[in-house]
Amino acid sequence: MKMVGVSIDAGYIFNQKMEIVFVNEKFVSIMGYEIGELEKLKLSNVIHNDFNIHDECIELMVRELKLTKYWHGEVWKKRKNGEVFPTWLSIYPILSENNVDNFYIVQFHETSQHLTYLPRLDYQFRKAHFAGNIEIYYQPIFDIKTGQPVCLEALIRNNCNSLRMVNIETQISNIEISGYIVNLDKWVIEQVLKVSEKIKDEYEVDVNFSINISSKLFVNNMISFSSWLGTMLTKYNVNPKNIELEVTERLLITNAELALEEFDKLKRMGVILSIDDFGMGYSSFNYLKKYKFDKLKVDKVFLEEYKGEENLEIVHGITNMAHALGLQVIIEGVEKQSQLNKVKEFSCDYVQGYYLDKAMLIEDFLKKYFRKNIKD
Structure with missing residues (x-):
């Protein structure tokens, strides 16, 4: 018709x-x-x-x-x-x-x-995804002591011309409302696992990957996320210990019981759990104890917006408390040498930011750090 x-x-x-x-x-x-x-x-x-x-x-x-x-x-x-x-x-x-x-x-x-949210931005994002215009870039996370990259965070980039002027965070927020974030998260996870499998085959090394996931993925009634992830890890022969999942406090607040159940299954599988954007909302150290996170990521806003010594001491305090609870600490948003010098004083474990290295395609990362291209 x-x-x-x-x-x-x-x-x-x-x-x-x-x-x-x-x-x-x-x-x-x-x-x-x-x-x-x-x-x-x-x-x-x-x-x-x-x-x-x-x-x-x-x-x-x-x-x-x-x-x-x-x-x-x-x-x-x-x-x-x-x-x-x-x-x-x-x-x-x-x-x-x-x-x-x-x-x-x-x-x-x-x-x-x-x-109300059906329309253009959501549709254009889906269309861009179907057309292959969504790419995954990888930003290294560095060991504060050795200065070597120890993990790659998967980040979304939309190359669609009609959305180039729209902040990627705005795009992600929109598809979270519509529910399409579930499709995107699963796609990202599978793409990362494919890359991990290729690197292992080519270089005979395991690379750690960090993936942001939405609360919607946990509350999808059609699937058990931990079960689905287990199937994907087996399919691509990836060690669960090489996968780190970053979740925000929103998941903990709105779906506490389900989150606790799924986190327990993921932990038993060996997956690393990290709480992202800590300090930006209702984050509490009680969450860290209750949900048994492995890592805590301090939001970049503490380095980005606040210049006073008092606010940097907040970061120092968060780091000390996290260490006392047995968590490792990642500080993101390091954009200049002075910030790097300061966070080194805090004895954090890992740092991330444009000053250290930008997000890049996996091929570019391999050229730079492995000096060899991955085979197609």
Whole structure:
């Protein structure tokens, strides 16, 4: 079915699902309950401006936006069995008058709250990902004593022209809201494991990798994250001790029991656990004891924004307390020699920052530190 010439009819309010009805080349009807005119208008703009309605884009909406699609034959069958779609009752007169039988209904499974965030930025990120424009860069983390890189943190870069001016943190926040972060996190983890396997085969060494993961990955009802990760580690023959997962305190606050259960499984597997951005919210040393983290990462804001001696002493205090609890400490955001000199006084374990080295493609890291390219 080719969709052209689309007009929006948002005059129907039914049930607790939002539905879009695609009818031949005639019209698209948006229906919903407590959707609100503003949300409908936004969705209307998305359909017109972003999806450029045609079969492939409709399929993308169905697959990636968690929709259910019913062809006209299925609707007829459900109607015959007494399962009447409110949508069907409303558009039936229009279809009858125009002798239309080629249509289908798409139902959203999201609430109207989520529909606000459906649009352009989220769609463009997904499109960039499908097109291969999302790359993983790796920033080294250095041993404070030896000055040698001991771990690589995987960081996302979006090379899509339409999103170059959008901060990557903003992009990540947006796909966290939509839920696509789960897809991205799993993709990143698998790409990192592939790289780890290749390096081990080529150089006969194990490289440690640090991966940021979202709380959404833990609360996905469709999978057990620890189980899935175990399967991936086996598939790519990667030692769990070479993988470090960075989680933020948001996960600990909103999903405490589940986090504790999953962390226990991950720890038993041998995976390293690190709490990221410590000191930026409700972080507490109680978390560190309760969840048995291996490492603590002090947020770069302490070096970035605060210049006073008092604030640097906060970093010193965090380092001492973490060491007392048996954790290793990483201080990120080291951008100049004076900062490096200062954190050395704090006896932290690891440092990271542009002054030491920037994030780079894995091939560039290998050229610089291994002086040999990885085989394709």
